[in-house]
Amino acid sequence: xxxxxxxxxxxxxxxxxxxxxxxxxxxxxxxxxxxxxxxxxxxxxxxxxxxxxxxxxxxxxxxxxxxxxxxxxxxxxxxxxxxxxxxxxxxxxxxxxxxxxxxxxxxxxxxxxxxxxxxxxxxxxxxxxxxxxxxxxxxxxxxxxxxxxxxxxxxxxxxxxxxxxxxxxxxxxxxxxxxxxxxxxxxxxxxxxxxxxxxxxxxxxxxxxxxxxxxxxxxxxxxxxxxxxxxxxxxxxxxxxxxxxxxxxxxxxxxxxxxxxxxxxxxxxxxxxxxxxxxxxxxxxxxxxxxxxxxxxxxxxxxxxxxxxxxxxxxxxxxxxxxxxxxxxxxxxxxxxxxxxxxxxxxxxxxxxxxxxxxxxxxxxxxxxxxxxxxxxxxxxxxxxxxxxxxxxxxxxxxxxxxxxxxxxxxxxxxxxxxxxxxxxxxxxxxxxxxxxxxxxxxxxxxxxxxxxxxxxxxxxxxxxxxxxxxxxxxxxxxxxxxxxxxxxxxxxxxxxxxxxxxxxxxxxxxxxxxxxxxxxxxxxxxxxxxxxxxxxxxxxxxxxxxxxxxxxxxxxxxxxxxxxxxxxxxxx
Numbered sequence: 001x002x003x004x005x006x007x008x009x010x011x012x013x014x015x016x017x018x019x020x021x022x023x024x025x026x027x028x029x030x031x032x033x034x035x036x037x038x039x040x041x042x043x044x045x046x047x048x049x050x051x052x053x054x055x056x057x058x059x060x061x062x063x064x065x066x067x068x069x070x071x072x073x074x075x076x077x078x079x080x081x082x083x084x085x086x087x088x089x090x091x092x093x094x095x096x097x098x099x100x101x102x103x104x105x106x107x108x109x110x111x112x113x114x115x116x117x118x119x120x121x122x123x124x125x126x127x128x129x130x131x132x133x134x135x136x137x138x139x140x141x142x143x144x145x146x147x148x149x150x151x152x153x154x155x156x157x158x159x160x161x162x163x164x165x166x167x168x169x170x171x172x173x174x175x176x177x178x179x180x181x182x183x184x185x186x187x188x189x190x191x192x193x194x195x196x197x198x199x200x201x202x203x204x205x206x207x208x209x210x211x212x213x214x215x216x217x218x219x220x221x222x223x224x225x226x227x228x229x230x231x232x233x234x235x236x237x238x239x240x241x242x243x244x245x246x247x248x249x250x251x252x253x254x255x256x257x258x259x260x261x262x263x264x265x266x267x268x269x270x271x272x273x274x275x276x277x278x279x280x281x282x283x284x285x286x287x288x289x290x291x292x293x294x295x296x297x298x299x300x301x302x303x304x305x306x307x308x309x310x311x312x313x314x315x316x317x318x319x320x321x322x323x324x325x326x327x328x329x330x331x332x333x334x335x336x337x338x339x340x341x342x343x344x345x346x347x348x349x350x351x352x353x354x355x356x357x358x359x360x361x362x363x364x365x366x367x368x369x370x371x372x373x374x375x376x377x378x379x380x381x382x383x384x385x386x387x388x389x390x391x392x393x394x395x396x397x398x399x400x401x402x403x404x405x406x407x408x409x410x411x412x413x414x415x416x417x418x419x420x421x422x423x424x425x426x427x428x429x430x431x432x433x434x435x436x437x438x439x440x441x442x443x444x445x446x447x448x449x450x451x452x453x454x455x456x457x458x459x460x461x462x463x464x465x466x467x468x469x470x471x472x473x474x475x476x477x478x479x480x481x482x483x484x485x486x487x488x489x490x491x492x493x494x495x496x497x498x499x500x501x502x503x504x505x506x507x508x509x510x511x512x513x514x515x516x517x518x519x520x521x522x523x524x525x526x527x528x529x530x531x532x533x534x535x536x537x538x539x540x541x542x543x544x545x546x547x548x549x550x551x552x553x554x555x556x557x558x559x560x561x562x563x564x565x566x567x568x569x570x571x572x573x
Contacts, residue, residue, distance in 0.1 A: 005304040006337035009390040012345035013383070020335065026296040027346065028353045030165060030432040032266045033259050036172040036179070039269020040154040040339050045144060045176055048116055049109045055079070055119060055137035056108075057099045071125025075133075078122050082115050083108045117274075121236035134235050144175040144219030151182035153394050154268070156402070157343035159183045162194075162210045165431030166350050169211040169259060173270060173277075175233060177220035179212055186402075186425035198232060200251040209430070213259075215252050234276075243276035244283075253280060260284035268302040268339040273309035281316050292321035297332040302342040306334050344390050344398065351405070352383040354433040355451035361437060362448030363554075374560040375455040382458025385468070404470040408480040412450060412494045412522075413443075415503030417476040446496040449522035449550040453494055456567045457483070459560075466573065477508050483518070483571065490518040490546070490571055497523040510545070517545035518571045525549040546571045 006012050016024040026032065038045070046054070059076035067073075073095075080090065089104060099105060112119055124132045134140065151159075159182040161167045170179065184190040195208040198218045217233035234243060244253050261284040272278070290298040298317050301310055314329050315322045322329060335342060356376050363372045390397045402425055409426040410417035428447065429436035437444040460466045466483040471491075479491030493510065495501045501521055504510050510517060525547060548570035557563045 004336060006335070006341060007391075009341050009344045009348070010384060010387045012335075012337045012341050013349055013387055015336065016345060016349050017380075020300075022295050023297050023300050024349060024353075026264065027266065028166060028350055028432065029434060030168065031264055031296065032167065032300075033263040034158065034167055034170040035265050035267045035270050035272070036158070036170055036174060037268070037270025037272075038174060040158075041152070041174055041176055041178055042269070043152050044149055044178060048113050051138055051143075052109050052112050052116065052119060053099050053105070054139070055133050058133070058137045059124070060095055060099060063095065071128070075122050075124040079112070079119050080108065082118055083111045117235060117237040117240055121238050131230070131233065131236065134233060135230065138235075140175065140219050140230075140233065141223040145177070145223035149176060149178060149181070151178045151185070153398050154339050154343050155179050155182035156186070156398055157347050159186050160347050160402070160425060160427075161343075161350060163187065163425055163427045163430065164350060164354075165209075165427070165429060165436070166346075168209060169213065169263075171213045171215065171256060171259060173216045173274070174214070175217055175219035175222075177218065180220070183210070183212070188424070197252075197255075198229065200248065203251055203255065213252075213255070215256060240274050240276050244279045253283075256280045257284040257287065261288045264296055264298050264300070266300045266302065268342065271307075271309055272313050278312070278316065281313060285317055285319060289319050290317050290321075292318050292325050292329060294332075299333050300335055301333050302335050302337060302339050304336055304338060306330055310334075340394060341391075344394065345387070347401075348383055348387055348390075351428060352379060354428050355379060355447065355454060357433045358437070358444055358448035359451035359455065360448075362445055362452065371558075371560050375452055378455035378459040378462070378560070379451060380458075381462040382454060382468075385458070385461050400470060403473040404480070407471050407473045407476055408494060411476065411480050411504065411508070412446075412496055413500070415495055415500040415505075416507040417473065419476055420474050443496060446522045449554075450494055450496075452550050452554070452563075453520045453522070456564055457481070457492075459564055460568070460573070465568070477510065479517075483573070485573060488572065489516060490573075491516055493517070493519045495519065495521055497521065498526050501525070512545045514545050515572070519545060519547050521547065521549045522551065523549070524551045 006015060023032075056076065056079060059072045059079065063073040063076060064070040076095070080093065085104070085108070093102060093104065102108070120131075120133045120137070122133060123130070129135065138144075155178045158167065158170060158179060162170065162183065163186060172179065180194070180196055183194050187193060193208055194210045194212060195202065195205045196218070197203055197205075197211060197213045198221055216235070218229060219233070222229040222233055234240060243249055257280055260281055272281070299314060303310065310333070311326075311330070314326075314333055318325070318329055337345075356379055359375055359379065360372055363375070386401075406424055406426045407417050409428065413426075429442060433444075436442045457468060460483065461468045466485045469482045469484060471478060471480040471482065479493060481492050483490045483492055491514075493504060493508075495504055498521065501519065504519070505512060510519070548567055553563055553566050557566060
């Protein structure tokens with residue numbers, strides 16, 4: 001079963017809006033657990049082919065040509081035997097030549113790729129540890145535990161989803177510390193918020209709302225404390241086979257089983273073919289089977305096509321119900337896109353859906369449902385306009401997106417953002433919005449008004465009335481965004497109330513006499529000096545900044561069109 005591959009963010013969003021809308025709705029509500037594999041780090045750490053070549057070269061370069069019983073030579077022969085070469089092909093390999101120059105190099109590496117765990121389990125003499133080919137061959141401290149490794153787009157997207165409370169648990173087979181690094185980069189309170197679980201005792205760290213569960217170990221910790229954490233690095237076939245039965249792994253196994261039983265799964269970059277994972281999934285389903293048909297898919301795979309191990313996972317998950325429904329189940333599971341476009345689309349859609357929900361929260365029941373839907377469509381239109389920019393340079397796009405969100409929400413909440421305060425993330429809410437509004441401290445109404453303001457901005461963008469450009473955290477006084485026409489370049493600020501507006505004018509040095517400034521106040525704004533909504537000159541003959549109160553204008557209008565016209569008038573457009 002295959003679906004049309006989705007290579008751009010806008011196409012993934014379209015699928016969330018249509019055939020995967022049930023999945024998307026459940027995801028926004030915080031129901032899914034992420035299960036992550038090496039695919040999310042593919043641009044940051046070497047791939048299997050490079051690592052296998054490194055292992056073979058270690059054995060080749062350390063063999064003793066004068067010792068007929070050389071452990072490295074014996075191990076090298078055993079590894080090459082796993083490639084299934086003929087006797088003539090084996091005889092043609094010259095161990096005096098570097099692996100990279102072997103004529104059969106590509107074929108050997110390709111075959112060994114599917115036997116990676118067997119290669120790493122090859123014994124290299126009594127003087128070397130059982131994990132010699134893992135620790136030394138892969139060079140774990142420098143390959144996976146290096147302090148200089150920097151997170152990629154996928155890691156920061158996951159971090160955003162976790163800080164937004166959309167994802168509370170991420171289970172990963174990866175040894176690197178890239179997800180943790182991304183989480184730490186985006187908040188000053190990482191240790192109080194995130195629990196990283198590697199060893200059983202880590203489950204006793206309570207009071208943290210985000211879990212990163214590294215069931216195959218952690219290279220960063222192994223580098224720092226080799227005695228405790230090196231034995232927890234799981235890669236060899238013998239380790240994988242025995243993992244689920246070993247006493248020291250029982251708390252981890254049970255925790256993973258509960259997550260798989262109680263929550264639907266979004267799998268990104270994880271093949272799920274290791275025997276220990278298959279056992280975890282099988283045991284989890286024995287406790288609580290997944291029925292078909294299901295409104296919310298039990299498993300969604302961020303893949304372009306299903307492979308045999310994915311099909312096996314679906315069989316395990318749906319049990320007897322898989323028979324007779326295999327095609328429909330596969331269709332419900334295969335998203336059709338890899339991790340990077342999937343995660344960027346989830347970030348954009350999750351934030352948009354939060355604002356759309358709050359928009360309804362503010363407008364119902366006073367406004368007609370058709371008019372509220374028009375605001376929602378305008379908000380989605382703005383989302384899609386932003387998504388169209390995502391694929392040219394995804395790293396630059398995400399960096400700018402984080403800065404823009406950070407700037408917008410800091411100004412909105414406080415009226416002030418210090419210039420250059422980058423690499424921090426300001427979440428809209430720290431939990432799904434359906435839960436956040438239950439807190440008396442959450443400004444749901446103010447954020448609903450912000451959603452309406454952004455919908456108005458989106459309408460102007462999609463209709464071609466203006467072009468939207470994001471602000472720059474390095475120059476917050478130039479606006480959180482700019483609305484540009486042939487005649488005007490307006491510096492736009494969103495603030496929640498009059499107190500925040502006062503802070504904006506004082507601390508951010510906004511000049512109320514600057515005609516290029518357009519301030520959108522969510523709540524009702526107290527009366528200012530008498531003038532038209534966007535008069536060019538007041539009684540003193542001076543040019544004024546534009547002001548627009550969402551709450552006040554909602555009370556004075558009855559349709560989305562009427563509010564939009566008032567918005568344009570106030571901004572001088």
